[in-house]
Amino acid sequence: MTQMVLAPTPDDAAQETSKQSPVRWALQQARSNPGAVVGAVVFTALMVLAFASPWLAPYNPDESFSNGYQAPSTAHWLGLDDGGNDILSQLMFGTRTSLLVGFGASFLAIAIGVVLGLAAGYWGRRTDAGISSVTDFFLVIPEVPLMMVIAAVWGQGLWKMTLIIGILLWTWTVRVIRAQVMSVKERVYVRRSRALGGTDWWIITRHVLPQVAPLIIVNFVLTVAVAIFDESALSFLGLGDPRVISLGRILDNANQGGAATLGAWWALIPAGAVIAILILSLTLMGQAVEDALNPRLKVSYLSRKHFLLIPNRRSNVPDPTPTELTRSEAA
Amino acid sequence: MSAMLEVDDLSIAFRTEEGPQVEAVRGVSFSVNRGERLGLVGESGCGKSTTLFGIMGLLPNTAVVGGTVTIDGREILHGTQEELRAARWADVAMVFQGAMNAFNPVKTIGWQIVEAMEVKGKYSGAQARQRVGELLELVGIPAERAQRFPHEFSGGMRQRAALAMALANDPKVLLADEPTTALDVMVQAQILDLLERLTDELELALVLVTHDLPMVTETCRRAAIMYAGKIVEEGPTDILYADPRHPYTRLLFEAMPEILDDREVASIPGTPPRMDREIVGCSFAPRCPSAVAVCGTREPQIRVVGTRHEAACHRNDPDLAEQFSASAVTEST
Amino acid sequence: MSRSDWLFRRLVRALVTTFVIVTFNFFLFRVMPGDAVSNLSRIPHATPQLKAEIAAQFGLDQPVWHQYISYLQQLAQGNLGLSYQDQQSVVSNLWQAITHSVPMVALGTVLSVVFGIASGLWAAWRRGTVQEKLSTSSAMFFYSLPTQFLGMILILIFVGWLGWFPSGGTGNEFDFLNDPSSADQMASGLRAMFLPALTLALILYGQYTLIVRSGLLETLGEDYILTAKAKGLSDRRIMMKHAFRNGMLPVVTLVALSFGFIAAGTILIEDVFSYPGLGLLLADAIRARDYPLLQGAFLLITICVIVANLLADLLYFRLDPRITT
Numbered sequence: 001m002t003q004m005v006l007a008p009t010p011d012d013a014a015q016e017t018s019k020q021s022p023v024r025w026a027l028q029q030a031r032s033n034p035g036a037v038v039g040a041v042v043f044t045a046l047m048v049l050a051f052a053s054p055w056l057a058p059y060n061p062d063e064s065f066s067n068g069y070q071a072p073s074t075a076h077w078l079g080l081d082d083g084g085n086d087i088l089s090q091l092m093f094g095t096r097t098s099l100l101v102g103f104g105a106s107f108l109a110i111a112i113g114v115v116l117g118l119a120a121g122y123w124g125r126r127t128d129a130g131i132s133s134v135t136d137f138f139l140v141i142p143e144v145p146l147m148m149v150i151a152a153v154w155g156q157g158l159w160k161m162t163l164i165i166g167i168l169l170w171t172w173t174v175r176v177i178r179a180q181v182m183s184v185k186e187r188v189y190v191r192r193s194r195a196l197g198g199t200d201w202w203i204i205t206r207h208v209l210p211q212v213a214p215l216i217i218v219n220f221v222l223t224v225a226v227a228i229f230d231e232s233a234l235s236f237l238g239l240g241d242p243r244v245i246s247l248g249r250i251l252d253n254a255n256q257g258g259a260a261t262l263g264a265w266w267a268l269i270p271a272g273a274v275i276a277i278l279i280l281s282l283t284l285m286g287q288a289v290e291d292a293l294n295p296r297l298k299v300s301y302l303s304r305k306h307f308l309l310i311p312n313r314r315s316n317v318p319d320p321t322p323t324e325l326t327r328s329e330a331a
Numbered sequence: 332m333s334a335m336l337e338v339d340d341l342s343i344a345f346r347t348e349e350g351p352q353v354e355a356v357r358g359v360s361f362s363v364n365r366g367e368r369l370g371l372v373g374e375s376g377c378g379k380s381t382t383l384f385g386i387m388g389l390l391p392n393t394a395v396v397g398g399t400v401t402i403d404g405r406e407i408l409h410g411t412q413e414e415l416r417a418a419r420w421a422d423v424a425m426v427f428q429g430a431m432n433a434f435n436p437v438k439t440i441g442w443q444i445v446e447a448m449e450v451k452g453k454y455s456g457a458q459a460r461q462r463v464g465e466l467l468e469l470v471g472i473p474a475e476r477a478q479r480f481p482h483e484f485s486g487g488m489r490q491r492a493a494l495a496m497a498l499a500n501d502p503k504v505l506l507a508d509e510p511t512t513a514l515d516v517m518v519q520a521q522i523l524d525l526l527e528r529l530t531d532e533l534e535l536a537l538v539l540v541t542h543d544l545p546m547v548t549e550t551c552r553r554a555a556i557m558y559a560g561k562i563v564e565e566g567p568t569d570i571l572y573a574d575p576r577h578p579y580t581r582l583l584f585e586a587m588p589e590i591l592d593d594r595e596v597a598s599i600p601g602t603p604p605r606m607d608r609e610i611v612g613c614s615f616a617p618r619c620p621s622a623v624a625v626c627g628t629r630e631p632q633i634r635v636v637g638t639r640h641e642a643a644c645h646r647n648d649p650d651l652a653e654q655f656s657a658s659a660v661t662e663s664t
Numbered sequence: 665m666s667r668s669d670w671l672f673r674r675l676v677r678a679l680v681t682t683f684v685i686v687t688f689n690f691f692l693f694r695v696m697p698g699d700a701v702s703n704l705s706r707i708p709h710a711t712p713q714l715k716a717e718i719a720a721q722f723g724l725d726q727p728v729w730h731q732y733i734s735y736l737q738q739l740a741q742g743n744l745g746l747s748y749q750d751q752q753s754v755v756s757n758l759w760q761a762i763t764h765s766v767p768m769v770a771l772g773t774v775l776s777v778v779f780g781i782a783s784g785l786w787a788a789w790r791r792g793t794v795q796e797k798l799s800t801s802s803a804m805f806f807y808s809l810p811t812q813f814l815g816m817i818l819i820l821i822f823v824g825w826l827g828w829f830p831s832g833g834t835g836n837e838f839d840f841l842n843d844p845s846s847a848d849q850m851a852s853g854l855r856a857m858f859l860p861a862l863t864l865a866l867i868l869y870g871q872y873t874l875i876v877r878s879g880l881l882e883t884l885g886e887d888y889i890l891t892a893k894a895k896g897l898s899d900r901r902i903m904m905k906h907a908f909r910n911g912m913l914p915v916v917t918l919v920a921l922s923f924g925f926i927a928a929g930t931i932l933i934e935d936v937f938s939y940p941g942l943g944l945l946l947a948d949a950i951r952a953r954d955y956p957l958l959q960g961a962f963l964l965i966t967i968c969v970i971v972a973n974l975l976a977d978l979l980y981f982r983l984d985p986r987i988t989t
Contacts, residue, residue: 032348035801139921140681142969144928145946149962152950153692225808232810233932237947251812255936260819268820272813280808301889302789302899302907306412307390310342310397389894419896427894432887435906436986437913446905447895480985496895 036288039281046278050099053092061089061245069257069264079266081250082257090245091270097246098275101162102228108166109227110173110220117177118212122185122204131174138171144233151239158241165230173219177212184211218289225282232275247271334362335536336386336423336504341398343378343385352395353607355381357560359398360633363504363536363553368527370547370568371540372583373557374603379540380428382557383506386538387425388415403503421451424497426490428509433493434481440492441477447499454500466495470525487518494525504536511546523550544583548572553639556580559604559614562633566640576642578619613645621646623654667981674977678970685966689959690735744963745956749948754960757945762964765941768857769930772864777919780869784876788884788911789903799873806870811929815863815936822859829859860937864929868922875918876911883911913984920976923969931965 049056058077059065064084065076072079078087120131147164154160184190190207198206228247234240235248236255250271254260259267343356356378363369371379384390386400388408400408407418427433434443444463448454454462464474470491481489490510497505507526511519527550530537539551547554548568555565556579564577575581585597601618604610613619616626625645633643645651738744744754787799806814822828883889884907892902927943934943942961949957 028348136677137681137684140678140970140973141685142924142927142966144924145931145962145965148931148946148950149692149958152953152958153955229810233812233928236812236932237935238951251810251816255812255816260816261824263820263824265820268813268816272810272817275810275813276805276808279810280804283804283808301391301893302791302884302902307388307392307394307396309409310395311409387894389890416896416898419894421896425894427887427891429887433891435888435892435910437909437984438906446897450895450897450901482986493891 033288033291035284039284039288042277043281043285046095046274046281047099050092050095053089053096057089057092059086059089061085061093069259069262069267071264072266078270079264081253081267082259082264083253087250087266087270090250091247091274094245094247094250094271095274095278097158097241097244098228098231098248098278101158101165101231101246102224102278104159104162105166105169105227105230106220106223108163109169109223110216112167113170113173113219114177114212114216116170117174118181118204118208120174121178121181122200122208124182128178132178135171135174138168139175143168144230147230147234148237148239151234156239156241158244161231161234161240165227165234169223169226169230173216173223176215176219180212180215181208184208214289214293218286218293221282221286221289225279225286228275228278228282247275251275335365335367335403336363336538337399337401338362338382338386339399339401341382341385341400342396343381343390344395345391346393346395347607351607355560355606356385359557359560359562361555361562361565363538365503365536366530366534367553368530368537368539368551370551370554371538371557372542372544372547372554374542376603376606377557378560378606379557380508383425383508383538383540386504386506387419387423420447420497420502421453421500422502423504423506424500424502425506425508426493426497426510428512434489436481439478439480440484444477444492444496444499447496451500462499463495466498467492469498469529470495471521487514487521490514490518490522491525494522494529498529498533501533502535504538505530506538506540508540509542510539511541511543519546526550544587556583559610560606561614561643563615563644564640564642566637566642570637570640574637576636576640576647577615577644578621578646579615580642582620613643621655625651625654671978671981674974678974681970682967685963685970686736686739687732689963690732693955693959744960747949747957748954749952749957754956757957758942758960758964761940761942761945761961764939765930765934765943767853768861768939768941769864769926771857772861773868773926775861775865776868776872779865780872781876781915783869784873784880785903785908787873787877788880788907791881800877803870803873803877806866807874808870809867811863811867812932812936814867815860815933818859818863819936829855856939860933860939863933863937864926867929868926871922871925872915872919876915879914879918880907880911882914883907886910909983913980916976916980916983920973923972923976927965927969 062085065086066080066084068080068082068084070076070080070084076086076088078091081087081090116131116135120128120135147168150164151161154164184207190203193203193207231240231246232248232251235246236252238252240246240249251268254264254268254271257264257267259265339360341356341359342354344352344354346352359378359382361369361371371382373379381390385396385408390396396408398408399406402418402422405418405422407415407422434440441460441463444466445459448459448462449456463477467474467477472488472491472495476484476488481492484492494510510526511522514522523546526537526539529535537551539547541547551568553566554568554571555562556571556577557563558579564571564575564580571580572584575584579599582597582599586599599618604614604617610630612625612627612629613622613631616622619626623645629645631643631645631648633641634647636642636647646655742755744758746752747754747757750757783799783803787796787803790796790799889902889907892906897905930941931943931946933939934941935947938944942965945957946961946965948954949961
């Protein structure tokens with residue numbers, strides 16, 4: 001029913017989307033979704049700066065220049081923390097660490113999630129029942145407390161933290177991928193392929209994966225955002241790597257050093273702001289792709305504005321078209 | 332007798348993000364009298380459902396609408412939004428395609444039918460609740476089912492309940508958008524019988540939109556054939572069958588498989604034109620087996636070809652007769 | 665399957681999950697690298713008596729399955745062991761902490777749900793307008809703020825710069841729970857609770873606004889909304905009587921999924937504000953490697969989340985007549 005209200009015809013629409021080049025699509029997105037584009041630009045900029053920190057950072061982040069907090073100055077643009085370390089340098093190296101953990105954990109989580117989601121969706125029945133009950137179980141468990149406990153027991157370290165975060169983030173991905181795989185599996189071209197004797201591997205790689213790929217991308221982007229948040233939480237409680245500076249650790253230092261009550265905003269705000277900006281830009285990007293993939297969100301039957309009405313061009317003079325004449329001629 | 336429903340030069344276009352407007356309905360005109368059933372037939376995407384939505388003003392804010400819709404002498408599109416809303420379900424009501432989903436799943440059927448009445452104010456309170464029972468019985472559903480939720484009804488029953496709800500406020504015009512799609516043949520027949528009986532008894536003006544030509548020939552006395560947003564032929568159903576004056580109509584009838592016939596099932600090759608581009612000449616010309624040069628350059632106007640029978644095809648134009656072969660206008664394969 | 669069967673299945677699932685967590689809790693501390701006793705005695709102030717107590721409590725000389733059974737037995741009797749830090753029973757520590765956390769979390773959650781629904785509704789209602797963009801942008805902004813960061817910002821503003829609230833709490837403010845008639849106690853309790861609850865509320869509000877908005881928008885695209893419009897119902901009536909009720913169903917589910925986030929947020933918030941609740945207890949236990957307390961606090965937090973999920977299931981059950989499987 002909704003299809004009738006929104007033209008064009010289904011055939012044309014299908015042709016159109018498959019012909020569009022990625023460049024055109026990107027430009028279209030830029031016009032309709034400026035937030036996402038800003039997010040992408042900002043995120044890329046931060047990422048570049050962070051990974052260039054060995055060359056761009058003004059000082060060594062572990063070097064101490066004073067005994068306590070120092071407000072921003074020309075020598076130290078973001079001031080010094082309670083240990084006398086340059087905050088700007090800490091920020092750059094810390095962002096690098098947080099991004100590494102975020103991406104690493106997400107790769108792991110997505111890999112697990114996609115494999116399990118594919119298996120559950122494609123082979124169904126018992127495989128699905130098994131995987132789904134495990135996923136449901138994990139969904140109910142609070143993830144961050146679990147991560148904290150595991151980290152407390154297992155020990156600290158950058159790779160350990162990445163692993164811990166990654167191992168617990170796949171649940172949401174599995175559900176989403178599984179649902180999509182199940183719907184793709186029922187599509188005509190897949191059934192046709194099976195009837196023609198296509199192997200599971202062939203069908204999965206050639207038919208299912210391309211349909212699922214955009215969803216995987218969205219999930220990945222949004223998972224990185226969550227992973228960065230989780231890293232900040234774990235490091236904040238002292239469960240990160242004590243040898244490495246990270247954004248969460250900067251916040252921990254600020255907390256322990258009483259920056260908030262002392263009014264030392266420079267030790268607190270930049271790190272938190274960077275985390276927020278990273279998460280925000282990732283969320284904007286992810287949401288934009290998600291909205292593009294989910295056309296239903298575009299249809300809403302309630303709207304403040306109404307359809308446009310062309311006013312009547314009726315005049316009192318009858319229109320001397322042939323039809324009028326022939327109508328009056330007929331019975 | 333003036334028509335109960337008069338649609339005059341209705342045009343509906345949709346603005347898109349990419350730029351060009353999609354013209355879904357291009358100047359459609361027809362009229363339906365009391366107690367009359369008009370079938371609106373065409374392929375998917377020809378604009379027939381959009382026309383119905385346009386009649387009720389149920390269009391999104393990306394729509395650009397022109398023309399008039401007059402019900403019982405009153406034009407409803409050009410008034411205020413309030414007037415349009417008042418006319419909905421009071422003067423004109425609709426049964427939707429896939430009425431399976433037309434009901435709110437968390438409210439009972441009875442509640443929703445009562446709501447349709449109380450909002451209009453014609454029936455209310457105990458009277459409305461009583462009427463719900465009567466309406467359901469009218470469409471062949473036991474009255475006590477009103478307490479049930481939509482998911483407890485079968486597809487066919489839900490469609491009938493939707494019909495009952497549509498009739499709640501004694502509308503003058505009933506619009507039915509593919510009311511039997513996704514229902515099995517037995518239920519289809521029941522629903523069509525119901526529609527016939529009710530339009531006769533209640534003297535409704537019915538517009539039945541469908542792509543199913545056999546259904547129209549059985550149920551409707553008149554039919555309008557739509558193609559690419561325009562009506563290409565309109566007339567009494569039996570005349571359209573016996574003496575079609577548009578190639579598309581003829582091909583549609585030929586595409587109807589006959590049980591007792593050995594004839595091959597003919598199909599119409601090609602696809603309908605894109606609606607986001609301007610169409611030069613006759614919109615059907617690319618697929619028309621009888622097209623000639625002028626069909627590609629000049630758009631044919633609707634012209635009368637018989638009693639209450641009109642068609643838009645250059646073949647009916649006496650001035651262009653020599654362009655077509657000497658054989659009769661109505662060719663048979 | 666009937667409706668009560670569905671409910672029963674959910675209950676069973678909650679119980680099974682709890683049991684698995686209890687078991688996990690047990691084995692987590694047994695699979696630590698290195699010998700359990702030496703790990704457990706990595707705590708700074710472990711005295712010989714303490715070590716003997718640990719050995720006795722955990723029965724570390726016995727086979728694993730024996731230990732497991734006695735662990736379960738102790739659990740059933742409500743014995744979670746002794747905290748390393750203050751030698752008090754874990755249970756009494758937990759009990760005190762949870763009486764502080766529950767009001768704070770409840771206040772924060774209720775505030776965020778109310779404001780989240782209101783602003784999500786507003787954003788869906790005003791779709792395509794500037795107001796919607798504003799509502800959605802502010803929601804996204806708060807959603808992206810790390811919880812501990814927001815808490816510290818609020819301290820910076822309200823305690824550091826404005827001095828409206830006291831920093832930290834000694835715990836005495838909450839004696840009003842023992843003596844509810846005292847208005848003074850109540851007031852000081854609320855004062856201590858306010859900023860932490862506000863932090864939680866702001867963090868969640870962003871999430872809930874977005875969830876409500878998208879839930880409503882998806883509902884507003886359903887066929888029965890078009891039917892409602894065709895019936896000549898006013899936009900307001902459609903939103904309130906049809907869209908809202910249906911739109912809230914997925915919202916209940918999604919809010920239920922945020923309970924884990926609430927747990928995480930509470931831990932961070934209580935740490936930042938030194939608010940003597942369950943979250944701070946866990947955070948301190950982690951820092952001090954106080955394993956019995958750590959185990960107990962984690963168990964309790966997880967059970968809270970499981971129970972909350974069950975309640976959400978109940979709510980969904982009541983709202984949706986379609987549940988049969």
